Amino acid sequence: MMRKALQKFQKKALQGKGLSYEEGCEFINLPDEYIFDILASGEKVRKHFKGDEINLCSIINAKSGLCPEDCAFCAQSAHYDTNVATYPMAEPQKILETAEAASKTGAREFSIVTSGTSVSKDKEIELLAQTLQEMRDTLPMERCASLGIMDAETLQRLKDAGLQSYHHNLETAGSFFPSICSTHDYEEDVNTVRTAKELGFHTCCGGIFGLGESGEQRVELAATLRELDVDSIPINFLNPRPGTPLENATNLTPIECLKIIALCRFMLPAKDIVICGGRQVNLRDMQCLIFAAGANGMMIGNYLTTPGRPPEEDLQMIRDWGLKPKK
Ligand code: SF4
Known part of the structure; x- marks a missing residue:
């Protein structure tokens, strides 16, 4: 019965349609004993749309x-x-040196990430514009930034300076967001993504899982991302940080993480699915299965506030799976 449902989901995903909200709920509730069937299907769908290349x-x-x-x-x-x-804000030279080092380890995209609700329109934007222009002139990398909630005018200024991709996570489902953040509205995040999309940016937008959201809320987030037609979905798993309200949150199991990745692949079959923060802590020895679950990208090097493992280990994992970094 369950296997039949999975075959139906696989067929639909291979046609590029993606699961409905109801089908997504059925999928996320598949018992863990079906994980090998889920991985076999996820691998087929990933291969169909993304081949053997992994975007770093x-x-x-x-x-x-x-x-x-x-x-x-x-x-x-x-x-x-x-x-x-x-x-x-770091000086342009520091950002360029870090980007160059990342390029040498195999990263083809580089993102400038800043904390805060947004960036200041005068000094910070000018520093970023200068950095992006220099990157465009000197480094063969795709230029991305994650600068918080933005208006069209500021995004356009950065686009003119060479920004190609805008990253802004929704973090979680709209119905769960008020439990996670009380200082701004979900709609402000959604509008930033919509604006970036309208301006012609490649949009990178996903979330962080393991915050206490339900399976249905994971499906809700994936459905919102599909509605927004984002291009790339970064998936983070909570690595509880001491001092935050979630410092004692229970980690996800590796199988739950793999099911979340597969859910995104089945709901947004043709999009890029990129595994980012928290993968080592949550997946441990099962990290190599992210590709079978449907991921076709990963962040390498350090995360925002926690260290990553040496990029060579990730490159080895990709080669061991018979895959190759996208050029
Ligand atoms: S995730 Fe929230 S608290 Fe953290 S830097 Fe971004 S806006 Fe600020």
Whole structure:
């Protein structure tokens, strides 16, 4: 019975249609004993749309800490005592050096990430524009940024300077968001993604799982991302940070993580699915199965506030699975 349902889901995903909300709920509730069937299907759908190439990206935390928002999972919020490093916007030279080093390790996309609700329109935007222009002229990498809630005018200024992709996570389902953040509305995040999309950016938008959301709310987030027609879905798994309200949250199981990845692949079959923060802590020795679950991308190097493993280990994992980094 369950296997039949899975075959039906696989057929639909291979046709590029993606599961409905109801089918997504059925999928996320499949018992763990079906994980090998889920992985076999996820692998087929990923291969069909993405072949054997894995997209690697890397980031710099260009401005850290002191954020006025109160996202319950985030070590950078000024509302919590987390001992996170705090510093203002990095100079262009520092960002360029980090991007160049990431390029040498195999990353083809590089994202400049800043803490805070947004960035200031004068000095910070000008520094970022200068950095992006220099990146465009000197580095063969796709240029991405994650700068918080943005208006069209500011995004256009950055696009003119060379920004190609805008990253802005919705973090979780709209119905669960008020339990995670009380300092801004979900709609402000959705509108930022819509604006970036309208301006012709490649949009990178996903969330963080393991915050206490239900299976149905995971499906709700995937359905919202589909409605927004985002291009790339970064998936993060909670790595509980000391001092935040979620410091004692129970980690996801590796099988739950794999089912979340597969859910996104089946609901947004042709999109890029990129595994980011929390993968080592949550998946442990099962990290290599992210590709079978449907992922076709991963972040390498350090995460925002926690260290990643050496990129060579990730490259080896990709080769061992018979895959190759996208050029
Ligand atoms: S997730 Fe972003 S907006 Fe939320 S507290 Fe952290 S830095 Fe601020």
